[in-house]
Amino acid sequence: MSTISSSTFKLNLPPSIYQYSALRRSYHRPTRTDWKTTCAIVSGSSCHATQFDEDGGGIGTINGSMAAALDLTSIDPSVQDALTFTTDLSPAPTHGCELRVAYQGVPGAYSEAAAGKAYPNCEAIPCDQFEVAFQAVELWVADRAVLPVENSLGGSIHRNYDLLLRHRLHIVGEVQLSVHHCLLALPGVRIDCLKRVISHPQALAQCEHTLTNKLGINGGVAREGVDDTAGAAEFVAKHGLRDTAVIASYRAAELYGLQILAEGIQDDSDNVTRFVMLAREPIVPRTDRPFKTSIVFAHDREGASVLFKVLSAFAFRDINLTKIESRPHRNKPLRLVDDANVGTAKRFEYMFYADFEASMADVRAQNAVSEIEEFTSFLRVLGSYPMDMTS
Numbered sequence: 447m448s449t450i451s452s453s454t455f456k457l458n459l460p461p462s463i464y465q466y467s468a469l470r471r472s473y474h475r476p477t478r479t480d481w482k483t484t485c486a487i488v489s490g491s492s493c494h495a496t497q498f499d500e501d502g503g504g505i506g507t508i509n510g511s512m513a514a515a516l517d518l519t520s521i522d523p524s525v526q527d528a529l530t531f532t533t534d535l536s537p538a539p540t541h542g543c544e545l546r547v548a549y550q551g552v553p554g555a556y557s558e559a560a561a562g563k564a565y566p567n568c569e570a571i572p573c574d575q576f577e578v579a580f581q582a583v584e585l586w587v588a589d590r591a592v593l594p595v596e597n598s599l600g601g602s603i604h605r606n607y608d609l610l611l612r613h614r615l616h617i618v619g620e621v622q623l624s625v626h627h628c629l630l631a632l633p634g635v636r637i638d639c640l641k642r643v644i645s646h647p648q649a650l651a652q653c654e655h656t657l658t659n660k661l662g663i664n665g666g667v668a669r670e671g672v673d674d675t676a677g678a679a680e681f682v683a684k685h686g687l688r689d690t691a692v693i694a695s696y697r698a699a700e701l702y703g704l705q706i707l708a709e710g711i712q713d714d715s716d717n718v719t720r721f722v723m724l725a726r727e728p729i730v731p732r733t734d735r736p737f738k739t740s741i742v743f744a745h746d747r748e749g750a751s752v753l754f755k756v757l758s759a760f761a762f763r764d765i766n767l768t769k770i771e772s773r774p775h776r777n778k779p780l781r782l783v784d785d786a787n788v789g790t791a792k793r794f795e796y797m798f799y800a801d802f803e804a805s806m807a808d809v810r811a812q813n814a815v816s817e818i819e820e821f822t823s824f825l826r827v828l829g830s831y832p833m834d835m836t837s
């Protein structure tokens with residue numbers, strides 16, 4: 447048995463299930479004859495997870511050598527018994543039911559609703575940061591992560607594009623969720639008593655016009671960004687804040703006992719956020735239903751001609767490009783270019799993210815991607831997945 451990876455990270459999981467527990471899940475690798483096992487030791491909000499190559503059967507209790515590798519001796523002796531015997535022996539889930547889906551936020555967040563729309567019978571696992579949701583999937587604590595990537599009013603959620611590149615998860619699906627915001631406060635609080643409105647920065651941006659012009663909540667009332675909408679509702683309820691309102695969902699009002707001061711306060715009634723679902727393995731692309739493919743690429747030649755060639759690779763094959771977005775290249779931020787007689791110019795380097803409406807099983811998409819690979823310095827297919835066709 448050899449260790450593949452080992453790391454410790456912070457989780458925000460329901461304490462009743464995970465406080466002082468040890469998860470051991472073994473999976474048969476689809477393309478190989480051996481097994482991979484993840485052991486995750488969770489203590490409070492901290493998780494230590496290790497992945498092993500393991501020969502032999504995949505389901506069982508933590509064995510002696512795993513226990514030694516995980517250094518169970520460093521954990522409080524009073525919980526050691528629980529650690530060794532509280533094992534999750536469930537086999538890898540196959541279809542939508544009982545899939546564990548990690549999302550950023552607490553119950554009542556829109557990301558939780560997106561997880562439920564994508565996988566109706568899933569167990570949604572709250573995480574305090576997007577990065578933790580990625581790690582939960584990488585370390586086999588969750589089977590999928592759900593990630594908001596763009597909103598019809600606020601545009602792209604750039605940080606999440608950067609995370610897609612930094613991690614090696616695959617996009618396996620998308621959902622578009624109508625986001626109807628409510629203004630919430632403790633029961634009895636009036637709009638004219640407010641000193642502060644708190645929410646996720648995207649949610650604040652999606653409601654700014656309505657807050658100021660329709661509800662009369664002007665610049666004298668501070669706006670404060672927090673990690674997620676439902677977390678803001680929980681915070682106000684928990685601390686009994688009577689001068690603070692929250693922008694969050696109807697469900698968050700119910701869960702945290704807040705009253706609804708105003709409903710449908712998003713500046714556009716068709717406010718939609720697009721989420722992508724991430725998994726450790728890509729899905730097998732198909733051609734019997736509409737698929738979308740997401741790619742990211744970079745190039746080290748002059749900008750306009752390369753971009754023109756990329757666009758033509760799709761246009762000549764009649765493939766519809768639904769999105770193209772550039773982000774500064776983190777690892778290679780600048781390129782030095784000799785400008786004749788003048789000196790050396792510094793140009794920003796970019797990564798380009800593009801979505802197109804075709805499956806990687808479609809020969810037109812395969813040819814377009816191979817052509818683009820010829821004149822780009824880097825290209826990765828982030829995923830090829832069924833398009834959300836729901837209204």
Ligand SMILES: O=C(O)C(=O)C[C@]1(C(=O)O)C=C[C@@H](O)C=C1
Nearest residue numbers: 555556557594646648674675719
């Ligand atoms: O805070 C939440 O409830 C989220 O799910 C996050 C998020 C986002 O990141 O854009 C998702 C949907 C809405 O657009 C507002 C906030």
